[in-house]
């Protein structure tokens with residue numbers, strides 16, 4: 001065990017591990033990358049996190065740089081849960097619900113808590129957290145907040161950033177801060193502090209004031225995004241101020257989250273699901289654009305294409321045989337309503353059926369739980385399709401999260417199909433149709449040079465398409481390492497400089513998850529490609545084909 005690990009072992013109450021097996025296990029996440037860390041820590045409490053950060057800060061002051069990567073359950077597909085130095089694994093000990101107010105629905109938790117467990121606890125109080133990822137059973141709430149996740153309900157509720165009320169965060173120098181929206185008066189107190197916290201408040205406030213036109217531009221971003229840093233939500237017109245939006249979606253690059261307070265929504269277990277099959281993109285687009293105009297907002301508008309159904313059928317026909325009949329339709333559209341009022345749901349379902357009929361499609365309304373579960377199984381199958389494959393080819397998460405303004409829906413989807421055709425690949429698409437946010441997994445063999453070259457060609461063509469259509473490279477899975485080379489192109493160089501200045505304010509020694517979000521080019525990610533792709537680290541939690 002090296003000196004740093006030895007020091008940490010002596011000073012932390014949680015475990016410190018440097019065994020080859022552990023380092024190998026934590027060298028991958030859900031992405032196509034691999035980086036072997038040098039030390040694994042399992043913080044038992046906030047003090048452990050604080051001591052780790054303080055120690056690495058002191059080393060950095062003496063020109064010795066040991067990065068820290070926070071980690072939940074490592075399901076991130078952008079390569080943000082791996083790193084060279086210390087990987088701090090939160091789910092082992094820091095995994096409790098600390099407070100749940102069943103009246104207001106406000107809940108305070110530790111970051112390592114499994115998202116699925118939190119959701120179960122909330123359900124028993126008639127509440128739920130709507131922006132849950134489809135990976136909720138094998139991911140943490142800390143990972144979700146640090147990534148700014150979204151999911152099937154995001155058409156109605158947006159990303160998790162809309163639900164985070166406050167945080168406790170360990171800063172890069174080991175200081176602990178609490179964030180929440182502050183009044184002008186409370187802000188002026190913070191601005192007067194002589195601590196690192198005070199420096200941060202002063203520097204962020206100045207950065208926003210000096211660049212307010214640029215910061216305002218972030219607000220005009222047409223689509224939901226988890227890319228970059230959410231500077232636009234820090235200072236409001238009434239001069240109130242909140243650092244929380246910066247940490248949400250920062251992928252552990254600005255601070256280490258130790259406590260999260262969230263708002264929740266009333267849970268309606270009774271839902272109505274309307275399902276219809278389309279043959280053409282234009283049909284689907286026409287239907288979805290009318291659905292988006294409805295008074296009762298659908299709680300989900302999901303799409304699965306025939307290419308994906310074909311692929312699942314080829315890989316493992318048993319998985320799909322009872323869920324959808326052959327020949328598979330071109331596109332399946334699923335529309336859900338969760339309005340608390342049953343009559344409102346019935347009315348919305350009738351209206352939705354009519355919208356489908358106007359495009360010549362007979363849609364079916366489902367209220368029976370067994371039927372609905374079967375249909376959602378199909379959607380869940382689509383979402384867990386990463387890593388499926390024949391022989392050594394795997395469905396890779398490399399272009400899985402682009403989102404464009406809704407009026408670009410048909411151009412985007414056609415652009416995706418053309419891209420696959422040009423590259424001799426079979427398209428397989430699913431996603432959140434209501435927001436033109438599609439998940440696409442090209443099937444490639446990462447070990448083959450030809451496929452690797454193709455992969456980088458696809459990456460470039462795809463992200464250029466998304467940016468050209470005025471979209472965001474990431475609606476919910478964030479920049480990480482894979483999309484970091486496109487952040488500057490997405491936002492422009494002025495904004496990119498601003499993001500870098502912000503990073504410097506919080507993390508001047510670049511200890512926190514370096515190589516994620518900023519300062520990364522395509523050439524930097526090529527050497528860290530895995531030689532084969534799998535989601536081995538999730539086998540405990542995720543049924544695989």
Ligand SMILES: Cc1cc2nc3c(=O)[nH]c(=O)nc-3n(C[C@H](O)[C@H](O)[C@H](O)COP(=O)(O)OP(=O)(O)OC[C@H]3O[C@@H](n4cnc5c(N)ncnc54)[C@H](O)[C@@H]3O)c2cc1C
Pocket residue numbers: 029030069070071072073074075076077080081090111112132133134135138139140141142143144145146147148149150151152250251252253255256257258383384385386476477513535
């Ligand atoms: C099959 C599959 C389906 C998925 N579906 C969705 C989906 O529907 N929607 C979606 O948004 N995502 C989805 N994801 C991506 C991923 O599962 C989510 O982003 C999830 O919330 C990550 O949680 P985690 O615990 O695995 O975090 P990790 O992967 O361990 O970490 C994610 C990021 O959070 C940071 N982090 C973790 N804990 C902390 C902390 N305490 N302080 C600071 N930073 C921290 C890490 O450094 C990293 O940058 C999917 C992934 C897979 C493999």
